[in-house]
Amino acid sequence: MKQTFISIGNTLIPYLVAITASFLAAGLFIGMMGFDVLKAYETILLSSFRSPGAFAQTLVKFVPLLLQALAFTIPLAAGKFNIGGEGQLIVGAIGAAGVGIVFANLPIYLLLPLVIIAGVVFGALWAAFPAWLLYRFGINEILTTVLLNFVSFSLIDYIATEIWRDPAAGHPTTVPIGAGGELPLLMERTNLHAGFIIAVLIAVLVYIYTNHTSAGYELIATGANARASRAYGINVRSLFLLSLILGGGVAGLSGAIEVAGVHHRLIEGLQSNFLLLGLIIGLIAKGNHFGVPFVAFFIAVLEIGASSMQRTMSIPGEMVFIVEALILLFILLSDLVRKK
Amino acid sequence: MTPSESTLLEMRGVRKTFGPVIALDNVTLNVKRGEIHGLLGGNGAGKTTLMNVLFGLYKADAGEIAVDGRVAQVRSPREAIGLGIGMVHQQFLQVNSFSAAENIVLGTPLRNRPTLDLTTPKQKIRALSEKFGLSLDPDAxxxxxxxxxxxxxxxxxxxxxxxxxxxxxxxxxxxxxxQVDSLFNSLRAMVKSGLSVIFITHKLREVLTLCERITVLRNGKSVITLAREEATEDTFIKAMVGEEMNIGRSLLFAKSSYETEIAQVGSKELLKVDGLSVEAASQENQVISDWSFTLREGEILGVAGVAGNGQHELAESLMGIRPCKGKVVFDGAEMTTLVTRDLLARGIAYVPENRWDDGLLPKATVAQNLILGSHRRPPYSNGLMLNLGAILKRSQELIDEFKIKTESPQSLAANLSGGNVQRMMLARAFSQNPKLMIVHNPTQGLDIPSTEFVYNKLLERKRAGMGTLLISENLDELFLMCNRVAAIYRGRIVGVLERGQFDAYRVGRMMSGLE
Structure with a gap:
């Protein structure tokens, strides 16, 4: 067991160095802009823990970040890049909202599962198209998944302005879904919804799948060397297909949770910048499914801290985005340094 | 002192480390004018590292190099060439679409660059090739x-x-x-005209026929330098392998005591291949056309051929990796339509030739590498869930048995050296305890004790009545282990020799399509 302990230490040290270095760099900028650096640090890191409301807010933010990261890292385990989590989220949200609006009168024990499942299925289908193009014609999945994001922007625009438009709203928005489709709240006087439990459950399942099952082993082996995996009896092309569809399903789930847990309707722009943050989380965690939830929580803390800093100190929240990018950069650098 | 006696090259106290690994430690090498100097040692002894230091590809941590009695700094191959050192690497660095002459002049200063008129260079090339018997067509x-x-x-x-x-x-x-004979004749002509040659090899027989003086390297140290006539074969073997191996009981060196055992074969047919054909994937690869052969229980069947004549395609088609035509019957059941996963489950194991591309999962751990192909079967898995405890325990056993140098089963496989990747692949195949094993160049990159270990493992399988298809470019290996050897050329089986008829020149003629 001693060995395990040392290897955990070896993994964590570069992270601590990277985080410290990025904060120092960001502090330099904040200082040069004439703000109080220490107070800014304090706001970024501690805002999430100042009140139950703020903590709940952090967890609400954590849910889509975690799921978007998983939508990226599941195919990544097989060596495929799903950059379409945003489009899959939107189409999943459309599916969820559609079911929630059309069957608005169903009771919660029927409607809620239907809304969630619709999100998963729509997201998976949206990813199945590029996955099939890859399987059948060998078309690069990075290109097709990214391009389908743009298609989804037009799709949500059409649905929110033409099909189920809410005439009272000034922004492209649909009418609300039925009350039975809303995720119940977990804490009173906060907006923490049950989607948090679903997301954590998914993260645990993905971890078990990739690290403790034979099928998940095949995924990892394929990502490590597809040619050798094929020589040892693994059907790598099917795994490419499967991993992208699973990723799409998880991304679609994050869309359904945004609809059922946060907005209770479809709103244009509900994808926020979750895709980009998901990619950053997945890359910082280096695709390790044990690490993804912890990194996602840390990034959620930074995001909540950023908006608080912008509100109370008028320092641009984008500063935190720089911190996040620098952390990733330093982590990648530390790999290079270790290789030399 | 006559010119032929004077020293051309001296390397003194050369030391080179890669991180914690000491590749060379206080190595001394002394090459005279007009001699063929053998540099002998097992894989990983440091032969290539030493020559890379001499050729300016590596920078030594300590030591000095003197050419013609003058201490020289060799910081790059360019400087080495300037000092009159030339190197022929194991992997040729050539432009395939260029002619021989164009490849030779590439990188040298040419007087008529704009027209690329190669008349004068070609004259020089022809003169050289005639002088040393290196016949070739400069324009091909x-x-x-x-x-x-x-x-x-x-x-x-x-x-x-x-x-x-x-x-x-x-x-x-x-x-x-x-071709080896012809190369040796050219080398002899070169030293006669005053050149010196350093001949790196792990094959003792070759240095004994060719070299005047021999330096033996072991574990990065120069053990001895002796003139050919000063010592017996045994002296060199002992210097190469050290004292850790009992040569008197070795399969490699005391072959005759194993002869009867190796010659024994079971009666039952284990594998029957009938009319196997593989279409060429690209023009470079040879097609396999209409191969038929059988392999009996307890038999080791060899496939001899120059690389790229269909060996890779044969292994891949038998493993279900590459589409093929024809009929394959294994252990009484037709296998032709089965996919790789089923073939592995029925008891066929594979050690591919190209270990980096076909055998290794670099981004996975050593343990994950060892279970590849068996990852759905006990003891590693119940079909659904992996048994991590059993995987780690079994991996550790295999690491110990096959002497894979790694910190732990959970270390990253990318850090394994070439020889250790080979040991890992062998451990993976042997641990499946397969009825049939298809091994392609199984001892490439292994030192002598490890090679001996692999041969003993193959012998153990033979005793247990299991079959092995041994595809190898090493004729010594085939003649030592096999009951029959099939020689192949351009995708065809030229002939099959029984044990007792083995003759290197005969097989050589078959491998070059002369018979």
Whole structure:
């Protein structure tokens, strides 16, 4: 067991160095802009823990970040890049909202599962198209998944302005879904919804799948060397297909949770910048499914801290985005340094 | 002192480390004018590292190099060439679509660059190739040329640049016995005209026939330098392998005591291949056309051939990786339509030739590598969930048994050296305890004790009545282990020799399509 302990230490040290270095760099900028650096640090890191409301807010933010990261890292385990989590989220949200609006009168024990499942299925289908193009014609999945994001922007625009438009709203928005489709709240006087439990459950399942099952082993082996995996009896092309569809399903789930847990309707722009943050989380965690939830929580803390800093100190929240990018950069650098 | 007696090259106290690994430690090498100097040692002894230091590819941590009695700094291959050192690497660096002459002049200053008129260079190349018996057509493009000719191009590259000292790194690996003889004659002609040659090899027989003086390297140290006539074969073997191996009981060196055991074969047919054909995937690869052979229980069947004549396609089609036509019956059941996963489950294991591309999962752990192919079967898995405890325990056992150098089963496989990747692949195949094993160049990159270990494992399988298809470019290995050897050329089986009829020159003729 001693060995395990040392290897955990070896993994964590570069992270601590990277985080410290990025904060120092960001502090330099904040200082040069004439703000109080220490107070800014304090706001970024501690805002999430100042009140139950703020903590709940952090967890609400954590849910889509975690799921978007998983939508990226599941195919990544097989060596495929799903950059379409945003489009899959939107189409999943459309599916969820559609079911929630059309069957608005169903009771919660029927409607809620239907809304969630619709999100998963729509997201998976949206990813199945590029996955099939890859399987059948060998078309690069990075290109097709990214391009389908743009298609989804037009799709949500059409649905929110033409099909189920809410005439009272000034922004492209649909009418609300039925009350039975809303995720119940977990804490009173906060907006923490049950989607948090679903997301954590998914993260645990993905971890078990990739690290403790034979099928998940095949995924990892394929990502490590597809040619050798094929020589040892693994059907790598099917795994490419499967991993992208699973990723799409998880991304679609994050869309359904945004609809059922946060907005209770479809709103244009509900994808926020979750895709980009998901990619950053997945890359910082280096695709390790044990690490993804912890990194996602840390990034959620930074995001909540950023908006608080912008509100109370008028320092641009984008500063935190720089911190996040620098952390990733330093982590990648530390790999290079270790290789030399 | 006559010129032929004077020293051309001296390397003194050379030390080179890679991180914690000491590749060379206080190595001394002394090469005279006009001699063929053998540099002998097992894989990983440091032969290639030492020559890379001499050729300016590596920077030594300590030690000095003197050429013609003057201490020289060799910081790059360019400087080495300037000092009159030429090197023929194991892997040729050639432009396939260029002619031999174009490859040879590439990188040398040409007087008429705009017109690329090669008349004068070609004259020089012809003169050199006649003088040393390195016959080739300077105008033929290289892609159509056999390995022997491409090697001559590499040698002429060095001679064209006026090399006084030619280094050849394992030059005989890709050659038939006939081509080896012709190479040796050229080398002898070179030293007669005053050049010096350093001949790197792990094959004792070759240095004993060719070299005047021999330096033996072991574990990065120069053990001895002896003149050919000063010592017996045994002296060199002991110097190469050290004291850890009992040579008197060795399969490699005391072959005759194992002869009866190796000659024994079961009666039942284990594998029957009928009319196997493989279409060419690209023009470079040879097609396999209409192969039929059988392999009995307890038999080791050898496949001999120069690399690229269909060996890779044979292994891949039998493993279900590559589509093929024909009928394959294994253990009484037809296998032709089965996929790789089923073949593995029925008891066929595979050690691929190209270990980096076909055998290794670099981004996975050593343990994850060891279970590849068996990851759905006990003890590693109940079909659904992996049993991590059993995987780690079994991996540790295999690491110990096959002497894989790694910190733990959970270390990253990318950190394994070439020889250790080979040990890992062998451990993976042997641990499946397969009825049939298809091994392609199984001892490449292994030192002598490890090679011996692999041969003993193959012998154990033989005793248990299991079959092995041994595809190898090493004729010594095939003649030592096999009951029959099939020689192949351009995708055809030229002939099958029984044990007792084995003759390197005969097989060499078959491998070059002369018989």
């Amino acid at each position: 493009t290289l892609e159509s040329q056999p390995m022997g000719v491409r090697q001559r191009v590499e040698i002429l590259k060095a001679l064209y640049r006026d090399a006084k000292l030619l280094i050849l790194d394992e030059p005989t690996t890709m050659l038939t016995p006939q």
